[in-house]
Amino acid sequence: MPTPAIRPLPSHQSVTLRAWLVVLCGALCALLASPTIAQAEENIVRLPLADGFDYPVGPPDAKGYRKARGFWPNGHLGDDWNGVGGGNTDLGDPVYSIGVGYVVLSGDMRKGWGNTVIIRHAYQDPPSGRIKVVDSFYTHLDKIMVKKGQHVERGQKIGTIGTNRGMYLAHLHFEVRKNIYVGMHRTKYKRDFSIYWDPTDFIKKHRSLPKRFNKKVKVKINTFQPYK
Ligand SMILES: [Zn+2]
DSSP states (O other): OOOOOOOOOOHHHHHHHHHHHHHHHHHHHHHHHHHHHHHHHHTEEEEOOOSOOOOSSSTTTTTTEEEEEOOOTTSOOSEEEEETTOTTTTTTOEEEOSSSEEEEEEEEOOTTTOEEEEEEEEEEOTTTOOEEEEEEEEEEEEEEOOOTTOEEOTTOEEEEEBOTTTTSSSBEEEEEESOTTOTTOGGGSOSSTTTEEOHHHHHHHTSSOOOOOOOOEEEEOOOSOOOO
Protein backbone atom coordinates (compact mmCIF):
# COMPACT_ATOMS: atom_id res chain seq x y z
CA MET A 1 0.00 0.00 0.00
CA PRO A 2 1.49 3.36 -0.92
CA THR A 3 2.31 5.65 1.93
CA PRO A 4 -0.33 8.36 2.12
CA ALA A 5 1.04 11.68 1.12
CA ILE A 6 1.34 14.15 3.97
CA ARG A 7 -0.96 17.01 3.31
CA PRO A 8 0.40 20.38 4.34
CA LEU A 9 -1.57 21.91 7.18
CA PRO A 10 -3.48 25.06 6.50
CA SER A 11 -1.03 27.85 7.10
CA HIS A 12 -2.52 29.23 10.36
CA GLN A 13 -2.53 25.70 11.90
CA SER A 14 1.02 25.12 10.74
CA VAL A 15 2.20 28.34 12.41
CA THR A 16 0.42 27.48 15.68
CA LEU A 17 1.89 23.98 15.69
CA ARG A 18 5.36 25.25 14.97
CA ALA A 19 5.05 27.86 17.72
CA TRP A 20 4.01 25.17 20.19
CA LEU A 21 6.87 22.94 19.14
CA VAL A 22 9.34 25.78 19.64
CA VAL A 23 7.98 26.50 23.12
CA LEU A 24 7.96 22.82 24.10
CA CYS A 25 11.44 22.17 22.77
CA GLY A 26 12.76 25.32 24.40
CA ALA A 27 11.31 24.34 27.75
CA LEU A 28 12.63 20.79 27.49
CA CYS A 29 16.07 21.89 26.42
CA ALA A 30 16.26 24.44 29.21
CA LEU A 31 15.15 21.83 31.72
CA LEU A 32 17.65 19.25 30.55
CA ALA A 33 20.60 21.47 29.85
CA SER A 34 20.59 24.12 32.57
CA PRO A 35 21.80 22.08 35.56
CA THR A 36 24.46 20.42 33.40
CA ILE A 37 25.73 23.73 32.05
CA ALA A 38 25.69 25.29 35.50
CA GLN A 39 27.58 22.33 36.92
CA ALA A 40 30.12 22.34 34.10
CA GLU A 41 30.72 26.08 34.56
CA GLU A 42 31.33 25.56 38.27
CA ASN A 43 34.13 23.18 37.37
CA ILE A 44 35.90 25.54 35.01
CA VAL A 45 38.11 28.54 35.68
CA ARG A 46 39.59 30.92 33.13
CA LEU A 47 43.33 31.30 33.60
CA PRO A 48 45.91 33.52 31.95
CA LEU A 49 48.78 31.57 30.43
CA ALA A 50 51.95 31.50 32.54
CA ASP A 51 54.76 33.62 31.12
CA GLY A 52 57.27 31.34 32.86
CA PHE A 53 58.10 29.68 36.17
CA ASP A 54 60.52 30.48 38.99
CA TYR A 55 61.77 28.57 42.02
CA PRO A 56 59.38 28.55 45.00
CA VAL A 57 62.05 29.93 47.36
CA GLY A 58 64.48 32.81 46.84
CA PRO A 59 62.91 33.53 43.43
CA PRO A 60 63.66 33.65 40.67
CA ASP A 61 66.75 31.43 41.12
CA ALA A 62 66.49 29.97 44.66
CA LYS A 63 69.22 32.31 45.91
CA GLY A 64 70.03 31.57 49.56
CA TYR A 65 68.58 28.05 49.37
CA ARG A 66 69.83 24.61 48.53
CA LYS A 67 68.02 21.53 47.34
CA ALA A 68 68.58 19.03 50.15
CA ARG A 69 66.75 16.23 48.32
CA GLY A 70 65.65 16.00 44.72
CA PHE A 71 63.10 14.01 42.78
CA TRP A 72 63.38 10.34 41.97
CA PRO A 73 60.59 8.12 40.64
CA ASN A 74 59.07 5.66 43.10
CA GLY A 75 60.96 7.46 45.87
CA HIS A 76 60.91 11.15 46.62
CA LEU A 77 58.27 12.75 44.42
CA GLY A 78 59.42 16.33 44.81
CA ASP A 79 62.24 18.66 45.84
CA ASP A 80 63.12 19.57 49.44
CA TRP A 81 64.32 23.15 49.77
CA ASN A 82 66.36 24.34 52.75
CA GLY A 83 67.96 27.63 53.62
CA VAL A 84 71.75 27.56 53.19
CA GLY A 85 72.05 28.34 56.90
CA GLY A 86 70.80 24.82 57.71
CA GLY A 87 68.71 23.64 60.66
CA ASN A 88 65.66 25.77 61.29
CA THR A 89 67.25 28.99 60.02
CA ASP A 90 64.69 29.02 57.19
CA LEU A 91 61.67 28.64 59.47
CA GLY A 92 59.15 31.32 58.52
CA ASP A 93 60.89 32.23 55.24
CA PRO A 94 58.50 33.11 52.42
CA VAL A 95 57.34 30.58 49.85
CA TYR A 96 56.22 31.89 46.45
CA SER A 97 53.94 30.71 43.68
CA ILE A 98 56.16 29.50 40.84
CA GLY A 99 53.87 31.09 38.26
CA VAL A 100 50.53 32.75 37.63
CA GLY A 101 47.75 30.37 38.60
CA TYR A 102 44.75 29.48 40.70
CA VAL A 103 44.65 27.97 44.20
CA VAL A 104 42.88 24.60 44.02
CA LEU A 105 43.70 23.47 47.56
CA SER A 106 44.70 25.31 50.71
CA GLY A 107 44.59 24.06 54.28
CA ASP A 108 45.94 21.82 56.98
CA MET A 109 46.09 18.28 55.59
CA ARG A 110 47.52 17.01 58.90
CA LYS A 111 49.36 13.64 58.97
CA GLY A 112 52.82 13.91 57.42
CA TRP A 113 51.80 16.97 55.40
CA GLY A 114 50.46 19.80 57.53
CA ASN A 115 49.67 23.11 55.87
CA THR A 116 49.51 22.58 52.13
CA VAL A 117 48.80 24.68 49.04
CA ILE A 118 48.19 23.43 45.49
CA ILE A 119 48.19 25.89 42.60
CA ARG A 120 47.00 25.10 39.06
CA HIS A 121 48.83 26.67 36.13
CA ALA A 122 48.14 26.78 32.39
CA TYR A 123 50.94 27.37 29.90
CA GLN A 124 51.73 27.00 26.27
CA ASP A 125 54.16 24.15 25.72
CA PRO A 126 57.02 25.58 23.68
CA PRO A 127 57.71 22.63 21.33
CA SER A 128 54.12 21.63 20.53
CA GLY A 129 52.34 24.96 21.01
CA ARG A 130 49.67 23.05 22.93
CA ILE A 131 48.10 24.34 26.13
CA LYS A 132 49.13 22.26 29.13
CA VAL A 133 48.13 22.34 32.78
CA VAL A 134 50.21 21.47 35.86
CA ASP A 135 49.72 21.60 39.60
CA SER A 136 52.43 22.95 41.89
CA PHE A 137 52.33 21.53 45.42
CA TYR A 138 53.82 23.21 48.51
CA THR A 139 53.70 21.52 51.89
CA HIS A 140 54.84 21.49 55.57
CA LEU A 141 54.14 25.24 55.54
CA ASP A 142 54.29 27.20 58.79
CA LYS A 143 51.68 29.69 57.59
CA ILE A 144 49.34 29.73 54.59
CA MET A 145 48.60 33.08 52.94
CA VAL A 146 46.20 32.10 50.16
CA LYS A 147 42.73 30.63 50.01
CA LYS A 148 41.20 28.04 47.71
CA GLY A 149 39.61 29.77 44.72
CA GLN A 150 42.12 32.64 44.67
CA HIS A 151 44.06 33.73 41.60
CA VAL A 152 47.79 34.21 42.26
CA GLU A 153 50.58 35.94 40.40
CA ARG A 154 54.03 34.63 39.55
CA GLY A 155 56.20 35.22 42.62
CA GLN A 156 53.26 35.95 44.94
CA LYS A 157 53.87 34.99 48.55
CA ILE A 158 51.63 32.03 49.39
CA GLY A 159 52.97 30.92 52.77
CA THR A 160 56.08 30.35 54.85
CA ILE A 161 58.50 27.46 55.37
CA GLY A 162 57.57 25.27 58.33
CA THR A 163 58.22 22.05 60.22
CA ASN A 164 54.74 20.45 60.19
CA ARG A 165 54.36 20.89 63.95
CA GLY A 166 57.95 19.99 64.69
CA MET A 167 57.84 16.74 62.71
CA TYR A 168 60.77 17.84 60.51
CA LEU A 169 63.55 20.39 60.44
CA ALA A 170 62.06 23.34 58.57
CA HIS A 171 62.01 22.80 54.81
CA LEU A 172 59.70 23.16 51.84
CA HIS A 173 58.58 19.98 50.14
CA PHE A 174 57.62 20.98 46.60
CA GLU A 175 56.15 18.95 43.73
CA VAL A 176 55.00 19.59 40.17
CA ARG A 177 52.29 17.27 38.86
CA LYS A 178 51.32 16.68 35.24
CA ASN A 179 48.18 14.96 36.49
CA ILE A 180 45.60 17.34 37.97
CA TYR A 181 43.60 14.63 39.74
CA VAL A 182 46.20 13.55 42.32
CA GLY A 183 45.51 16.15 45.02
CA MET A 184 46.29 14.52 48.37
CA HIS A 185 45.86 10.99 47.01
CA ARG A 186 49.38 10.19 45.87
CA THR A 187 49.04 6.50 46.75
CA LYS A 188 46.31 6.01 44.12
CA TYR A 189 48.61 7.09 41.29
CA LYS A 190 51.84 5.93 39.72
CA ARG A 191 54.92 7.46 41.28
CA ASP A 192 56.76 8.25 38.08
CA PHE A 193 57.14 10.69 35.21
CA SER A 194 53.69 9.83 33.81
CA ILE A 195 52.24 11.75 36.79
CA TYR A 196 55.08 14.02 38.00
CA TRP A 197 57.68 16.35 36.69
CA ASP A 198 61.09 16.51 38.28
CA PRO A 199 60.31 19.99 39.71
CA THR A 200 63.74 21.47 39.03
CA ASP A 201 63.69 20.10 35.50
CA PHE A 202 60.23 21.61 34.95
CA ILE A 203 61.32 25.04 36.15
CA LYS A 204 64.54 24.99 34.13
CA LYS A 205 62.66 24.06 30.95
CA HIS A 206 59.95 26.68 31.47
CA ARG A 207 61.72 29.76 32.81
CA SER A 208 60.38 31.96 30.06
CA LEU A 209 57.32 31.01 28.02
CA PRO A 210 55.77 32.45 24.90
CA LYS A 211 52.60 34.45 25.46
CA ARG A 212 51.42 34.78 21.91
CA PHE A 213 47.94 35.69 22.97
CA ASN A 214 46.49 37.29 26.04
CA LYS A 215 43.18 35.51 26.12
CA LYS A 216 42.48 33.27 29.07
CA VAL A 217 42.10 29.53 28.72
CA LYS A 218 39.49 27.30 30.34
CA VAL A 219 40.93 24.98 32.95
CA LYS A 220 39.18 22.26 34.94
CA ILE A 221 38.91 22.67 38.70
CA ASN A 222 37.39 20.56 41.50
CA THR A 223 39.33 17.55 40.23
CA PHE A 224 40.40 16.18 43.63
CA GLN A 225 38.65 13.51 45.66
CA PRO A 226 37.94 14.64 49.25
CA TYR A 227 40.74 13.93 51.71
CA LYS A 228 40.27 13.25 55.39
ZN1 LIG B 1 60.29 15.98 50.67
